[in-house]
Amino acid sequence: MRYRASLLVTVLLAASAQAQTVANGGQPPAPAVATPANWPTAQFVSSKDPSVQKALAILNDMIRALGADTYLNVRNMQMEGRSYGFYHGQPNSLGVLFWRFWEFPDKDRWEFTKQRDVIELTTGDKGYEITYKGTGTQDPKQLSDYLRRREHSLEWVIRKWLPAPGTMILYGGPAMVEQNLADQVTILNAANDSVTLAINPRTHLPVKKTYSWRDPNDRQRDEEAEIFSNYKLVQGIQTPYATVRNENGEMSNQRFITSVTYNNDFAPTLFETKGITYNPPKSK
Numbered sequence: 001m002r003y004r005a006s007l008l009v010t011v012l013l014a015a016s017a018q019a020q021t022v023a024n025g026g027q028p029p030a031p032a033v034a035t036p037a038n039w040p041t042a043q044f045v046s047s048k049d050p051s052v053q054k055a056l057a058i059l060n061d062m063i064r065a066l067g068a069d070t071y072l073n074v075r076n077m078q079m080e081g082r083s084y085g086f087y088h089g090q091p092n093s094l095g096v097l098f099w100r101f102w103e104f105p106d107k108d109r110w111e112f113t114k115q116r117d118v119i120e121l122t123t124g125d126k127g128y129e130i131t132y133k134g135t136g137t138q139d140p141k142q143l144s145d146y147l148r149r150r151e152h153s154l155e156w157v158i159r160k161w162l163p164a165p166g167t168m169i170l171y172g173g174p175a176m177v178e179q180n181l182a183d184q185v186t187i188l189n190a191a192n193d194s195v196t197l198a199i200n201p202r203t204h205l206p207v208k209k210t211y212s213w214r215d216p217n218d219r220q221r222d223e224e225a226e227i228f229s230n231y232k233l234v235q236g237i238q239t240p241y242a243t244v245r246n247e248n249g250e251m252s253n254q255r256f257i258t259s260v261t262y263n264n265d266f267a268p269t270l271f272e273t274k275g276i277t278y279n280p281p282k283s284k
Contacts, residue, residue: 035060039072040162044169054171055185058199063158065204067237072159074237076103079260086251098255101264104155107271108146122146123271134277149224152211157187157195166190174201177208178227205231205238223248235262 035045035056041063044056063071077100084095099116101109106125112118119130120138125147127138138146150156161167172184175198182198198208210225224247228240239260245253 036069039063040158041169043163043167051171052169055169058171058183058185058204059162059169059197061204062197062199062206065238066206070236071238074104074155075263076101076266077260077262078102078264078266079257081255081257081259083256084254086253088250101266101270103266103271105160106150108150109271121271121273122150128273128276130273135273136276136278148213152193152195152209152224154197154206154209154226157197157209161187161189161195164189172196178229180207182207203231234260237262 035042039060041056041059044052047053047056079100079102081098081100082095083098084091085093096112097114099111101111106123108122110120112120117132119128120142121128121130122138122143127143127146129136129138162169167190168188170186170188172186174181175184176182177198181201183201184196184198186194186196188194193211195209195211197206198210199205200207206228208225208227210223212221212223214220215222224245227244227246228242229244230241231238232241233239239257241257241260243255244251245255
């Protein structure tokens, strides 16, 4: 709680400094282009805070660049690609093929290997592992990591955090991200959990997402960041074909997409299981 309070004070001080800069002779941020009433950012339109208005304009531009209503109304996604794992910043595998089937907000199916015979399935807060041995519950730590990342994903933050009561948005100023200048916006939800987005001021596309959490085992603060690149327009939606995940400054995963489609007609059974048939060994 002490850290969260400190984070909130830090963010508020940054916002106050930004507002003071405006008050001391700087020009106020240009008002955001009309925000559609059904957009997740609509609740911030009435704010008089210059930092909030600056953040609102950046977020609205980002949503428009991603695909506007087409992006906001995505029902599901199917993608194929290859994923690479890293340990202490060094690759620990030759990469693995994957097929992903995702349905907003909380259904996710990953199929691995060329034979697609290893499946990780998540529905709600339940995780399953399906192999030739049968269906078992997912390793608790693996599931916990997945749920944490899902709740801090870009889709979750935009479509769940932003419209929720008690959420705050604040402009964090410019920063160098991947050797390019970016605008930073912090979204702080009612639970004092925050995500900071770095957004390219020319393309208005997100290039980095950062958040932190306290590890339940060692009680230390950990930071995770995702870096998005190689955007391509797919069905009216700007999609990053390359994603890098860093943990505490070290690369932990790299993913490359080869194809992606949106709003597919998935079979109703795609996210179903036939029940637990074996107990896989748990990691220590």
